[in-house]
Amino acid sequence: MQITSSSPAETEAVAGRLARLLRPGDVVTVSGELGSGKTTFVRGACRALGVTQPVTSPTFTVGHRYDGVAHLDLYRFAGVTAAEWGDLEPYFDGTIAFVEWPEAGEDALPAPRVRVRLRHIDEQRRMIELESPEPTLLQELS
């Protein structure tokens, strides 16, 4: 499914609608190049899930944990070794987990329930692509 967003607020709103379909244990990967709105997307989802604190980029800190929600970022990873998975695993335990830059962890992470891809259309607009192995899950979003 593809949705065009013309502002960060719209990107947050799409993420919020998606978040309401999720349950603890779900993993959502959020990919896209620099500045495409990945953290914005996760912020929208976190807000819909009741997170009130600032939702900031975890590029350097790797993981942020909020009540029932985890926000991870594998930007600085080259791959995910068994030892690294040991560090990441607690973030997935009982949470809805959003993973930015998931490419490095593709073989190690739990299978995502939803894959989100963000693309630049122009300076303002983004194409949000959502994909799920469950054919019915995303129907409510359109």
Added chain:
Amino acid sequence: MILGIETSCDETAAAIVTRAGEIGSNVVASQAELHAEFGGVVPEIASRRHLELVLPVVRRALDDAGTSLDEVELVAVTRGPGLVGALLVGVSAAKALAWSRRLPLAPVDHLDGHVASLYLEPHPFEPPFVCLLASGGHTSLLDVRSHSSTRVLGRTLDDAVGEAFDKGARLLGLGYPGGAAIDALAREGDPGAFEFPVARVPGLDFSFSGVKTSLLYAVRKLSAEELDRRRADLAASYQRALVRALVERTEAAAELIGAERVAVVGGVAANSELRASLPWARAAPLPLCTDNAAMIASAARWVEALPYPRYLALDAYASAA
């Protein structure tokens, strides 16, 4: 003597600091060289690395200070925020060392640690002051009223400024660490060549996500040849935009609370343009800007230490409250 231990992110660090704030030793097993080799990507971000390094680093800190565990009266450790597995290595090592000698243990917040880098000898800077904390993972403005009372005035709503430097360097095809690479290249460029507007958010908060995207578009508009020619101008203009945002908000914070003194701490405090733009502010000494354990031991001097053995159940915390 206070033994400080820090393992919240990439650095495994230990230090010896006296109660008076003199640094006996400050050992950091940095992965920076490894990062450079791998283009900024960490070869392995795992607590296993901290585990391999923590005891050798503690031993080295004791040796460098010419002391031993017999002289240590207090063990201080970063409790959070950070990567939980990484923090737990430091916390467990600190607990074990303190427990084996029946010493008290002081759990320290990493961000309080950065502020406490200012309290160390030989030129301590004492509260009250407004503090800009700017690093790869954090960007905040703090009202530091006393050694043990700090209030957050503003913080980044998206990216930390150190991350903006690092990702900007990546967009410009520069090396790692990105902040230092931009700082060096900016000296050869014209800071007025490009306009990179930094979003103005209400209050004293920061937003650095949009300026990174502006740089992306500026880079995209140039051919490879033009990019080569204009790279220094881009770096200078981008750095100017980031530093201006920091300086404006810092000055606004100082004015708002009527603070006469300002300090800058964290990895970005090493940036030469930021230091030059706040000439009247106190910047943390260069070796204490990036993560280290001397600042943790320093902060511990104003933390209520847990007596033996009450800290055995102490846990780490991942996120700032």
